[in-house]
Amino acid sequence: MADITRRFGWRHLRGAPTAHVRHHRSGRLLHDGPGLSFWYRALSAALSEVPVDDRELAMTFHARTSDFQDVSVQATVTYRISDTALAAGRLDFSIDPDTGVWRGAPLEQLGTLLTETAQQHALDVLARTSLAAALVDGVAAVRERIAGGLAAEPRLPATGIEVVAARVVALRPEPEVERALRTPAREQIQQDADKATYERRAVAVERERAIAENELASQIELARREEQLVDQRGTNARREAEEHAAADAVRAGAEAARTVRLADAEAARTVRLAGAEAQAAREVGEARAAAQDAWLRVHAEVPVGTLNALTGTRLAENLPRIGSVTVSPDVLTGLLAQLGAGTVESTLDCPSGRESA
Known part of the structure; x- marks a missing residue:
């Protein structure tokens, strides 16, 4: 929009570089071009402003395919006004001389x-295309057809309009149809996902099986080594027992030999002691016999009175110790009788066989 200022009944217009301004007064063209700046009187001036920059026109419309499905087309057309004189003559680009606002809607x-x-x-393209084909290749086909159709449209050059480019942003069916069309793809994606999950599980199971086989092989190897260890321990224990048995046999043989030697020595010593004891006993017997013989000879030669005296002495030695004795006539008579009997028995025991009264 042009920038208009007021000064003492006059108006000053300052245009933009992208706006082509045309100033007419009394049917004559006074100013024509982009980015102009000039003074004018509002009552006698006829002004028009034509944009010459590239403009984007977004459009959305509905179309129907050959299988009677409704689709929405989102497109964008880039255009510009190449001939401002034609555009100003065909469309109303006049502006208010006081405000600079377009009087119409060009x-x-x-x-x-x-x-x-x-x-x-x-619509002409989509009416001959099925929905599936339109969703696959419809965007390119519609874009090419729109670009070609706009370029071949005779009214646009006659209006001074040049189409720069045409783009189709989206070609979408109704939401229900779109969801229905997405279902097979989603199912296929889900199947692929499930397949990937199953394959991953299968790989995991295979790896777990390999790990279990390795563990089992390790356990088998460990058991085999334990068996070898048990066998070796048994062999070592058997060898150790054999060694101990051999050592015990050697020890027992040595003990037996030692016992035999000790028994032989003890027997020899016993024999020697027995011989010595027998000799000593024989000698003691001979000495006793000699003493007895001498004793008998002595007693045979000793008078009877002496023997009685000795008998009384021995009897006194063998009697118990008496502190005081009271002798009555009866006791004395009996004692003398026993004394006389003891003397007779002593005389009978003499070896010479003599008797004394």
């Missing part, structure tokens, strides 16, 4: 023209 007219033209060509 850009809306351009948008309607471009949208209806593009929609006509898109």
